Amino acid sequence: MNIINWQQFGLKKNPYNIQPLVEGGDLPIEKAFIGREKEIKYLNDLFANEDRLCLTLCGNVGVGKTSLANFVKFINKYSQQKLLFSPRREIEASIELLNKKNFIIEIIGSTIKEIKLLQRDLLKDDLMKKLIQIVDISDAISFSGSLSGGLAGYSAGIGASKEKISTQPLQLSMSILEDYFVKMIELIKTHEINGFKYSGLIVHVNNFDVLMAEPENKKKLIQFFNDIRDLLQFNDVYYFFLGPTDLFKNIISVNARVKSVFVGQPIQVAALSKTEIIDALNERMSLLKSDNVKNYLKPIEDNVVFRLYDLYQGDIRSIMKSIKDIIGQSPGSLSRPLNTNEAMVMLGQERWEQIENNFNLKDEQKKVLALIANSQNYVCQKNIADNLKKDRANISGYYFKPLIDLNIIEVKDKKGKTPYWGLTKEFEPLKWYIDARKEVQREIKKSLKQPTLFS
Numbered sequence: 001m002n003i004i005n006w007q008q009f010g011l012k013k014n015p016y017n018i019q020p021l022v023e024g025g026d027l028p029i030e031k032a033f034i035g036r037e038k039e040i041k042y043l044n045d046l047f048a049n050e051d052r053l054c055l056t057l058c059g060n061v062g063v064g065k066t067s068l069a070n071f072v073k074f075i076n077k078y079s080q081q082k083l084l085f086s087p088r089r090e091i092e093a094s095i096e097l098l099n100k101k102n103f104i105i106e107i108i109g110s111t112i113k114e115i116k117l118l119q120r121d122l123l124k125d126d127l128m129k130k131l132i133q134i135v136d137i138s139d140a141i142s143f144s145g146s147l148s149g150g151l152a153g154y155s156a157g158i159g160a161s162k163e164k165i166s167t168q169p170l171q172l173s174m175s176i177l178e179d180y181f182v183k184m185i186e187l188i189k190t191h192e193i194n195g196f197k198y199s200g201l202i203v204h205v206n207n208f209d210v211l212m213a214e215p216e217n218k219k220k221l222i223q224f225f226n227d228i229r230d231l232l233q234f235n236d237v238y239y240f241f242l243g244p245t246d247l248f249k250n251i252i253s254v255n256a257r258v259k260s261v262f263v264g265q266p267i268q269v270a271a272l273s274k275t276e277i278i279d280a281l282n283e284r285m286s287l288l289k290s291d292n293v294k295n296y297l298k299p300i301e302d303n304v305v306f307r308l309y310d311l312y313q314g315d316i317r318s319i320m321k322s323i324k325d326i327i328g329q330s331p332g333s334l335s336r337p338l339n340t341n342e343a344m345v346m347l348g349q350e351r352w353e354q355i356e357n358n359f360n361l362k363d364e365q366k367k368v369l370a371l372i373a374n375s376q377n378y379v380c381q382k383n384i385a386d387n388l389k390k391d392r393a394n395i396s397g398y399y400f401k402p403l404i405d406l407n408i409i410e411v412k413d414k415k416g417k418t419p420y421w422g423l424t425k426e427f428e429p430l431k432w433y434i435d436a437r438k439e440v441q442r443e444i445k446k447s448l449k450q451p452t453l454f455s
Contacts, residue, residue, distance in 0.1 A: 002328050002329070002330070003328075004324070004327055004328055006288075007290060008297075008333050008334070009285075009296055009297045009298075009299055009334075010289055010290050010293035010295060010296035010297055011285060011288045011289060011290060011296055012288045012289070012290050012291075013026055013288050014324065015281065015284040015285045015288050016281075016284075016320035016321070016323045016324045016327075017320070018317045018320050018321050020064075020066035020067040020070060021033055021067040021070055021071065022067075022070050022088055022089065023070065023073070023074050023077075023088035024088055026288075027284060027287055027288070028287065029067075029070060029071055029074050030071075030074060030075070031283070031287060032280070032283055032284055032287055033067060033068075033071040034272070034276055034279050034280040034283060035272050035273075035276040035279075035280070036064075036068050036071075036269075036272075039068060039267060039269065040068075040071070040072060040075075042267070043072045043267070044072070044075070044076065044080065046263065047072075047076050047080070047082065047084060047238060048080065048081065048082050050238075051200075051235050051236060052200075052233065052234065052235050052236065052237055052238065053237075053238040053239065053263065054232045054233075054238075054239045054241075054261050054262045054263065055239070055240065055241070055262060055263040055266070055267060056240075056241045056242070056243065056247050056248045056252060056262065056266040056267070057069055057240060057241070057242045057243075057266070057267050057269055058242075058243055058244060058245050058246070058247050058248060058266045058267065058268050058269065059244075059245060059268060059269035059270065059271075060244070060245065060271070060313070060314075060315065061209055061244075061315065061317070062312070062315030062316055062317035062318055063269055063270065063271045063272070063314060063315065063316065064269065064271075064272060064316055065242045065269045066090065066206055066242060068269060069090070069204050069206075069240050069242060070088070070090070070204075073086040073088075073202050073204060073240075074088075076202065077196075077202075078196070082199050083196055083197065083198050083199060084198060084199060084200050084201065084202050084238060085111075085114075085188050085193060085198040085200070085201050085202070086114070086201065086202035086203075086204065087110040087111055087113060087114040087204070088114060088117075089110065089113075090204040090205065090206040090242075091106050091107065091110055091203070091204065091205045091206065092205075092206055092207050093205055093206060093207045093208050093210065093211055093243075094207075094210075094211070095211070095217070095220070097205075098211075098220050098221065098223075098224040099224075099227075100174065100224075100227045100228050100231065101172075101174065101177060102138075103224075103228060103231070104177050104178065104181050104231065105134060105135055105138045105177075107181070107203050108131050108134065108135055108180070108181065108184060109135040109138075111184065111188075111201065112128070112131060112132060112135060115128070115193065118193055118194040119191075119192075119193045119194055122187075122191060122193065125187065125191075127180075127183055127184070127187055128187070130180065131180060131184060134172070134177075134180065178230075178231070181231075181234070182234065185200065185201055185234070185236050185237060188200070188201055189236065199236065200235075200236030200237060200238060201236065201237050201238070202238045202239075202240065203237060203238070203239045203240070204240040204242070205239070205240065205241050205242065206242045207242070207243075208221070208241060208242065208243030208244070208247050208251075209243055209244045212243060212244055212246075212247065212250075212251070218250065218251070221251045222251055222254055222255060225251065225252060225255065225258045226255055226257070226258055229257060229258055229261055232261045232262075233261055245268065247266065248262070248265070248266035252266075270314075271313065271314020271315070271316070272314060272316065274305070274306050274309050277305060277309060277314075277316055277319065278302050278305055280316075281305065281320075282298075285298065297334065297335075297336075297337070298337045299323070299326075299327050299330075299334060299337060299338065300323060300326065300327070300337050300338045300343055301337045301338065301339050301340065301343075303339070303340045304323070304326070304338065304339070304340050304343040304344075305319065305323070307340055307343075307344070308322050308323070311425055311428060312425060318425070322347055322429075325346075325347055325350040325351075326338065326343045326346045326347045326350070328350065329346035329347070329349050329350050330346060344429065344432040344433060344435070345433055347429040347432065347433070348429040348430050348431075348432055348433020348434070349433065350429075351426070351427050351429045351430050351433075352430060352433070355369070355408070355427075359402075359406050359408075361402060361403075361406075364388075364398075364399065365398075365399055365402055365403065367388070368384055368388070368395075368399045368400070368403065369403060369408065369409075369430075371383075371384060371387055372384075372403075372409055372421060372422065372423065373423060373430045373431050373434065374431075374434060377420075378412045378413050378420035378421060378422045379420060379421055379422075380415075380418050380419065380420050380421070381395040381396055381400065381421075382418075384399065384400075400421070407424055407426060407427075408423065408424060408426075408427045409421050409422065409423055409424060409427075410422070410423075410424050
């Protein structure tokens with residue numbers, strides 16, 4: 001993998017950064033965000049007409065849920081008739097967060113951090129001083145990690161003494177902590193922040209995908225939403241909870257009392273279309289174009305994006321990561337965009353380098369991987385045993401297990417009780433490499449180091 005000099009393309013920075021769009025990021029969110037007109041209108045109408053809100057944004061990993069939430073927060077923070085304050089960074093869901101006190105303190109902490117960025121003198125308010133003290137002490141026990149190092153020391157900066165505060169915040173009753181929360185909302189509504197007057201607060205909680213990936217967390221999540229039900233009904237607070245497609249069905253709706261607090265049905269966020277992703281990537285490059293160049297050079301043809309779109313089913317995060325991997329394999333400076341065959345060779349090359357450099361596979365295990373990658377169909381362990389003339393009992397443990405553990409292969413089909421295996425999405429480019437290299441121009445092929453696996 002080569003270090004990519006984005007200046008060769010006439011760009012200031014990497015346009016394929018997989019981080020979600022966010023207020024204050026390298027890309028201005030109001031210009032870089034593309035699509036979702038229907039969802040945005042629906043959300044804006046809800047915010048304008050409700051005095052509180054609780055909803056879920058659901059969808060597969062990488063489709064752009066966080067960028068959508070961040071964009072809606074941004075426009076409602078600065079350009080709508082009814083303005084709502086929001087921290088630019090989302091709260092990350094974690095096991096530690098599944099506690100009502102921790103959840104309230106996390107919201108308070110993230111709100112204070114945003115106020116510090118936009119209206120620092122407001123930290124001198126007596127209520128803000130008390131809120132900062134609560135968060136400083138709670139931060140010391142690192143209940144979620146997202147505040148670590150972020151608020152500690154605020155008290156000293158505004159004239160209060162941290163040494164005098166021992167463990168007082170940990171002894172606060174829930175009713176007192178909730179009262180502080182309500183008072184913070186009132187402070188936001190009654191004080192001008194960065195020249196704006198706000199009508200409430202948006203709370204954005206991310207990454208329930210991670211927690212729901214572990215089946216043992218289901219009961220904890222259901223109990224968490226039951227515990228915070230009253231908090232979700234406070235006026236002038238608008239909640240976004242982001243997670244997988246079944247967040248609402250399997251966590252929220254199983255408790256009728258909790259479900260009644262949420263808006264009707266979840267907002268299911270589908271993948272952007274192929275055209276929308278192309279438009280989004282073009283807009284990113286336009287925004288990041290170097291000041292001293294007339295035009296930027298697109299590193300890849302659009303058909304490469306279409307091929308990756310089909311592989312990753314619209315997961316824009318995986319698409320952009322793979323594009324960056326492709327460019328990192330390109331031989332020297334490019335004078336034109338890479339076509340599909342060239343790009344697939346380079347992506348397959350990058351995946352093989354990962355295996356060679358990062359995975360400790362034996363030669364026999366690489367040979368099994370070669371058989372799977374070269375096969376036109378999915379293979380069972382008997383196919384491999386017959387090909388290698390090995391005892392089938394050895395195939396599962398010695399040959400297949402390391403490939404499974406490294407997420408290189410997975411079950412793709414089943415006939416009766418017999419599983420059939422193929423490459424995971426991450427490593428399917430190994431197969432593309434075999435097919436595409438046959439079509440690549442001779443000079444491109446010569447510039448690439450051929451991996452021994454397929455020699």
